[in-house]
Amino acid sequence: MSTNQRKSSTWNHAPELPLQSMPYWYWPPRPWAVLRWLFENFLQVSDRALFLVYSFVIAFWLMPFVPAEAALSWDWATLVLLRNMVAVLMVVGGLHIWFYGIDVQGNVLRFDARPITGRKNALFLFGYQTWDNMFHTLVYGVAIASGFEIAIRWAYANGWTMPLSFSESPVWFVLLFPLLTLLQGIHFYLIHRLIHWPPLYRHVHSVHHRNVNVGPWSGLSMHPVEHLFYFSSLLNFFVLPAHPVYMMFLLHWQMLGAPTGHSGYEAVFARNKARILIGGFFHQLHHRYYECNYGSPEFPLDKWFGTYHDGTEEMTAVIRDRKRRMHAK
Numbered sequence: 001m002s003t004n005q006r007k008s009s010t011w012n013h014a015p016e017l018p019l020q021s022m023p024y025w026y027w028p029p030r031p032w033a034v035l036r037w038l039f040e041n042f043l044q045v046s047d048r049a050l051f052l053v054y055s056f057v058i059a060f061w062l063m064p065f066v067p068a069e070a071a072l073s074w075d076w077a078t079l080v081l082l083r084n085m086v087a088v089l090m091v092v093g094g095l096h097i098w099f100y101g102i103d104v105q106g107n108v109l110r111f112d113a114r115p116i117t118g119r120k121n122a123l124f125l126f127g128y129q130t131w132d133n134m135f136h137t138l139v140y141g142v143a144i145a146s147g148f149e150i151a152i153r154w155a156y157a158n159g160w161t162m163p164l165s166f167s168e169s170p171v172w173f174v175l176l177f178p179l180l181t182l183l184q185g186i187h188f189y190l191i192h193r194l195i196h197w198p199p200l201y202r203h204v205h206s207v208h209h210r211n212v213n214v215g216p217w218s219g220l221s222m223h224p225v226e227h228l229f230y231f232s233s234l235l236n237f238f239v240l241p242a243h244p245v246y247m248m249f250l251l252h253w254q255m256l257g258a259p260t261g262h263s264g265y266e267a268v269f270a271r272n273k274a275r276i277l278i279g280g281f282f283h284q285l286h287h288r289y290y291e292c293n294y295g296s297p298e299f300p301l302d303k304w305f306g307t308y309h310d311g312t313e314e315m316t317a318v319i320r321d322r323k324r325r326m327h328a329k
């Protein structure tokens with residue numbers, strides 16, 4: 001990835017366009033490119049690598065899954081909620097302060113240079129985008145994510161899942177991390193298309209789309225029904241043989257990954273270098289043009305179903321034309 005600012009008439013900065021698909025989907029297959037990409041994204045400093053490390057810390061040290069969780073109790077359930085609240089406040093609040101509060105980075109590697117906060121707008125709860133976003137994130141988002149975590153810890157402790165250790169299947173143990181991000185891409189595409197169905201859009205998903213230009217607090221700014229859909233991906237642990245560390249990874253991939261992916265920047269840039277890759281340009285295009293990029297860049301469902309926006313101006317024209325036709329019906 002380059003740290004050069006790439007300006008265009010539409011973007012303050014954009015990755016190299018057209019957006020390329022992830023190496024998993026190269027044809028003919030290029031296994032070395034996949035391995036290189038996995039190494040660069042999971043084992044060097046990126047948001048997903050940090051989620052991976054943090055998940056190991058929780059599952060093996062800070063808050064392991066224990067048999068005592070077979071009985072639901074406020075003691076441990078409150079701790080789960082508290083731990084998630086602190087993580088979100090630190091990561092999302094930290095990114096917001098870095099990018100928009102003390103504004104360390106300015107517009108370097110920022111996709112859209114228009115302001116996210118600022119003027120009062122009656123569209124938003126309490127009148128301001130950030131306040132609206134913080135409310136939906138902290139009151140509904142963290143609570144619902146924690147609810148899923150509590151339910152799954154309870155299920156693990158009661159033996160209703162299929163736990164798996166490293167020694168039982170080392171290859172599966174390693175492969176399951178990237179595989180989960182792929183599966184989550186499919187799940188997200190499906191629920192996201194569902195909530196773009198006009199009745200659900202009006203009542204549910206429009207809350208998230210109040211954010212035309214996005215910041216870290218936009219990531220989890222959703223109607224609670226959308227949170228329920230979004231985190232329902234965690235139910236896959238009822239059928240997937242997996243160690244609890246995967247549950248923690250998927251939770252953070254979504255609970256902290258949505259905010260990092262909505263931060264509006266390609267990377268945290270400090271001392272002349274991109275330090276932490278967080279880019280979410282693929283989804284930024286969805287916020288600007290709506291009828292495109294419903295899924296995630298991990299899994300090319302948008303390409304297969306003709307809703308892919310590769311970031312180029314030609315594609316913007318195609319998407320705009322489709323939108324006009326949809327609304328003309």
Ligand SMILES: [Zn+2]
Pocket residue numbers: 192196205209286
């Ligand atoms: Zn949407």
Ligand SMILES: [Zn+2]
Pocket residue numbers: 208219262283287
């Ligand atoms: Zn979004």
